[in-house]
Amino acid sequence: MRGNRSIALIFLCAALVYPIIFRDPYFLHMAILGGIYTLLAISINLLLGYTGQLSLGHAAFFGVGAYISSLMYLNLGIPIWGGIIAAVFGSAILGFIVAKIAFKLRGAYFVIMTIGIAEVLKLVALNWVDLTKGPMGLTDIAAPKIDLGWAGLIDFGQKMPYYYLTLFFVVLSVLLQYRLVHSSYGRSFISIRENEDLAASIGIDCYKYLVVVVIISCSIAGIAGSLYAHYVSFIDPGVFVFFISVNAVMAAIGGGQGTLAGPILGAMLFTMIPEWLRIFGDARMAIYALVVIFIVIFMPKGILFYATQLLNVGKRTDGR
Amino acid sequence: MIFLQYVMNGLIIGGAYALIGIGLTLIFGIMNVVNFAHGEMYMLGAYFLFTFFSKMGIPFFLSMILAIAAVMGIGFIFEKGILKPLRGRSIDTVMLSMIGLSLFIQNLAMLIWTPVPESIKSPLPMDSFTLGGLYFLPQRILVIAVAILLVFLTHLLLKKTKIGKAMRATFQNLEAASLMGIKIDRIYSFTFVLGAGLAGASGALLAPIFTVHPYIGNLANLKAFAIVIIGGLGSFTGAVLAGFLLGVFESLGAAYISSGYQDAVGFILLILILINRPTGLLGKVGQTR
Amino acid sequence: MVAELLKVSHLTVRFGGLTAVNDVDFSIFPEEIVSLIGPNGAGKTTTFHAITGFLGKSAGKVDFEGRELTHMKPHQIAAQGIIRTFQITSLFPNLSVLENIRTGHHMQERETLLDAVFNTKRKRAVEDEALARTMEILKFIGLEGKKEVIASSLPYGEQRMLEIGIALAAHPKLLLLDEPSAGLNDTETQGMKELIKKMRERSITILLVEHDMKLVMGISDRIIVLNFGKKIATGTPDEIRRNPEVIRAYLGERRRDVKS
Numbered sequence: 047m048r049g050n051r052s053i054a055l056i057f058l059c060a061a062l063v064y065p066i067i068f069r070d071p072y073f074l075h076m077a078i079l080g081g082i083y084t085l086l087a088i089s090i091n092l093l094l095g096y097t098g099q100l101s102l103g104h105a106a107f108f109g110v111g112a113y114i115s116s117l118m119y120l121n122l123g124i125p126i127w128g129g130i131i132a133a134v135f136g137s138a139i140l141g142f143i144v145a146k147i148a149f150k151l152r153g154a155y156f157v158i159m160t161i162g163i164a165e166v167l168k169l170v171a172l173n174w175v176d177l178t179k180g181p182m183g184l185t186d187i188a189a190p191k192i193d194l195g196w197a198g199l200i201d202f203g204q205k206m207p208y209y210y211l212t213l214f215f216v217v218l219s220v221l222l223q224y225r226l227v228h229s230s231y232g233r234s235f236i237s238i239r240e241n242e243d244l245a246a247s248i249g250i251d252c253y254k255y256l257v258v259v260v261i262i263s264c265s266i267a268g269i270a271g272s273l274y275a276h277y278v279s280f281i282d283p284g285v286f287v288f289f290i291s292v293n294a295v296m297a298a299i300g301g302g303q304g305t306l307a308g309p310i311l312g313a314m315l316f317t318m319i320p321e322w323l324r325i326f327g328d329a330r331m332a333i334y335a336l337v338v339i340f341i342v343i344f345m346p347k348g349i350l351f352y353a354t355q356l357l358n359v360g361k362r363t364d365g366r
Numbered sequence: 367m368i369f370l371q372y373v374m375n376g377l378i379i380g381g382a383y384a385l386i387g388i389g390l391t392l393i394f395g396i397m398n399v400v401n402f403a404h405g406e407m408y409m410l411g412a413y414f415l416f417t418f419f420s421k422m423g424i425p426f427f428l429s430m431i432l433a434i435a436a437v438m439g440i441g442f443i444f445e446k447g448i449l450k451p452l453r454g455r456s457i458d459t460v461m462l463s464m465i466g467l468s469l470f471i472q473n474l475a476m477l478i479w480t481p482v483p484e485s486i487k488s489p490l491p492m493d494s495f496t497l498g499g500l501y502f503l504p505q506r507i508l509v510i511a512v513a514i515l516l517v518f519l520t521h522l523l524l525k526k527t528k529i530g531k532a533m534r535a536t537f538q539n540l541e542a543a544s545l546m547g548i549k550i551d552r553i554y555s556f557t558f559v560l561g562a563g564l565a566g567a568s569g570a571l572l573a574p575i576f577t578v579h580p581y582i583g584n585l586a587n588l589k590a591f592a593i594v595i596i597g598g599l600g601s602f603t604g605a606v607l608a609g610f611l612l613g614v615f616e617s618l619g620a621a622y623i624s625s626g627y628q629d630a631v632g633f634i635l636l637i638l639i640l641i642n643r644p645t646g647l648l649g650k651v652g653q654t655r
Numbered sequence: 656m657v658a659e660l661l662k663v664s665h666l667t668v669r670f671g672g673l674t675a676v677n678d679v680d681f682s683i684f685p686e687e688i689v690s691l692i693g694p695n696g697a698g699k700t701t702t703f704h705a706i707t708g709f710l711g712k713s714a715g716k717v718d719f720e721g722r723e724l725t726h727m728k729p730h731q732i733a734a735q736g737i738i739r740t741f742q743i744t745s746l747f748p749n750l751s752v753l754e755n756i757r758t759g760h761h762m763q764e765r766e767t768l769l770d771a772v773f774n775t776k777r778k779r780a781v782e783d784e785a786l787a788r789t790m791e792i793l794k795f796i797g798l799e800g801k802k803e804v805i806a807s808s809l810p811y812g813e814q815r816m817l818e819i820g821i822a823l824a825a826h827p828k829l830l831l832l833d834e835p836s837a838g839l840n841d842t843e844t845q846g847m848k849e850l851i852k853k854m855r856e857r858s859i860t861i862l863l864v865e866h867d868m869k870l871v872m873g874i875s876d877r878i879i880v881l882n883f884g885k886k887i888a889t890g891t892p893d894e895i896r897r898n899p900e901v902i903r904a905y906l907g908e909r910r911r912d913v914k915s
Binding site for chain 1: 707709728729730731733734738739740741745746747748749750754757758759761762764766768770771772773774778821822824825
């Protein structure tokens with residue numbers, strides 16, 4: 047435990063100095079996207095790695111967060127701070143609705159339901175032109191500037207401040223994940239994955255915990271969406287595409303589901319992998335697909351697991 | 367009158383939907399595989415027809431048959447090459463593998479045929495004729511005729527042939543079927559190839575009506591899943607019913623509500639069914655795990 | 656007259672045209688050890704399912720400590736103090752022995768979401784207590800030395816012990832054991848018997864479904880016999896041993912076996 051804490055602190059320090067060392071806007075851009083994907087990966091990890099429910103529609107909550115935050119700003123002038131809160135509420139409510147209607151479903155049925163929700167929302171975003179401007183999308187979603195007077199101006203429209211903003215939420219989510227896992231909530235989540243009937247027989251209200259984890263998971267995805275919108279300053283119905291959902295799941299699995307560090311590692315990987323594949327030009331997505339197949343079949347426990355096997359350090363699959 | 371026209375149009379497309387739905391429900395029901403690559407079989411059916419007919423000039427009906435055969439061949443390769451080695455792995459693993467496979471095929475198709483949408487000009491006459499006050503395009507007649515034929519043939523296969531009976535036995539009780547000497551490997555291969563063929567047929571039939579591009583499989587796949595769940599997992603009749611139902615509802619939805627949300631109809635029905643009756647209209651009770 | 660802990664009245668469970676439990680009445684009194692026996696298919700496990708909310712009742716009611724349990728979900732019934740084990744080995748397979756039992760302690764841990772997130776003093780106190788209690792149960796069932804072992808890799812006999820440990824962690828007032836000695840050898844069965852006695856010493860009332868007649872006769876205060884869903888006898892081990900209907904019920908089953 048102590049060892050893990052030190053490693054975590056080292057990573058945190060590295061993350062804090064990263065933009066000072068790597069000033070290249072490209073590296074910052076990748077880091078910000080990586081951070082946003084980390085949030086998505088953590089949200090999937092909570093659902094999949096701990097309660098064992100696979101969602102292939104998390105783009106729904108990501109997209110909802112993005113649109114709500116953007117519309118808050120564009121229509122009501124509310125900056126990102128309010129936007130994120132609104133995004134959390136919106137995604138949480140949507141997540142609650144999904145959990146309520148899908149709670150009896152497991153396995154493939156739950157997966158298909160989540161895919162369906164994302165697709166419906168994509169179509170809504172495409173067709174409700176009055177609200178979302180349809181395929182044209184929303185533009186000029188600005189990030190705010192904070193005037194600290196004597197300390198100067200922090201312009202979140204610049205990459206470096208935005209990096210720290212993203213890092214802030216990543217650290218928050220990692221902490222949240224950590225605290226949850228090491229609590230009776232975490233144990234309840236895991237018991238759902240391991241043996242639902244047994245869990246019920248010892249007094250665990252599986253439905254309640256499922257709803258809680260879905261709401262938390264969706265809220266984090268909503269934050270990711272909001273951060274994304276104010277960063278790229280333009281969103282369209284493409285925030286709901288299947289690829290985002292798949293990539294988020296791959297990040298969670300590839301890093302190591304059911305672990306604390308897995309989503310971070312996986313997100314970094316799966317933000318970089320589409321970039322590295324650019325050298326293949328048009329064949330890039332085809333190769334990405336092969337990577338997906340490879341990891342799913344040969345490394346289902348995630349890179350962290352196989353790496354630690356190699357290094358012969360004992361890491362258990364219950365999140366410690 | 368125009369209402370009936372919409373219904374008729376919906377039934378026609380519904381026929382093709384039924385085909386792709388039957389294939390998936392058989393695969394999902396008998397093999398317990400969540401075949402996310404099913405839509406790609408549909409897409410390949412369309413593209414093979416394009417290649418054989420529009421590019422190579424092979425006669426239309428022969429091209430269709432060849433296209434279906436080609437898709438079945440590819441289905442065979444996938445089953446033996448990917449699904450068989452994965453048997454026994456968790457359902458999540460298989461599901462995600464099929465997603466990866468589907469992504470791969472889509473993008474491979476994009477590399478082979480380019481992402482430029484193609485259209486196939488059916489050799490059938492382009493003028494519609496009227497029958498009982500309704501308008502029919504010959505290509506659409508072909509769709510419904512072939513769809514009904516294939517549904518009927520598949521039904522006969524399942525009910526009357528030895529392999530059909532073996533398939534149904536495997537669906538009901540895998541262990542018992544295997545103990546009775548049914549060669550499960552062979553049943554699985556056959557099921558998958560049959561499913562692929564039906565999906566390919568669906569794609570080939572609809573290709574001259576809609577445009578063909580590498581990503582048409584996505585929507586087809588999702589609609590197929592909607593049909594399977596609405597009809598009831600593993601239920602042949604359910605898939606047929608749900609296919610036609612979806613076609614009609616989409617047609618009416620596009621006409622009377624909004625054409626933009628046409629594709630959402632399937633999802634909305636799917637979500638409604640999952641809420642109220644997850645086992646589907648005709649499925650077995652208690653199978654949502 | 657001691658008030659009954661559990662009262663089952665006119666319990667009937669029907670599914671798919673089959674009446675698995677047919678108008679069954681019985682009561683369990685505090686600190687008793689009662690066995691529910693009967694040939695295969697008599698409805699014993701179904702009765703357990705019905706009492707604990709895993710199956711719905713077609714008719715009848717179940718009262719616990721005077722409170723009616725109808726319409727309660729399994730986790731709510733567990734919260735009342737009725738904990739059950741399962742016929743098929745039921746563990747949290749990928750967790751260690753310690754974590755398995757720790758999870759069983761769930762109901763004792765009054766933690767809110769805020770407690771969890773902010774790691775409050777209260778949470779830490781609760782967790783310390785839970786860990787102490789878990790260690791105690793580990794000693795009680797004799798698995799102390801294996802606390803870090805992953806549950807799925809335990810030998811069968813120890814897995815069954817672990818199941819009891821998990822149930823104990825849930826602080827049962829009434830413990831429903833479903834075939835605790837199934838698949839155990841003689842030594843292990845003896846160990847199970849000792850464990851059941853020790854549990855009764857801790858004021859836990861026990862109702863068990865069992866096939867091992869030696870165990871049943873040796874440990875039960877009372878025995879209830881079911882056949883084809885109906886209660887055909889109830890009494891002390893001696894009474895049941897000599898009951899002609901019971902003998903017929905079991906011999907009848909054996910005759911069927913001999914035929915095939």
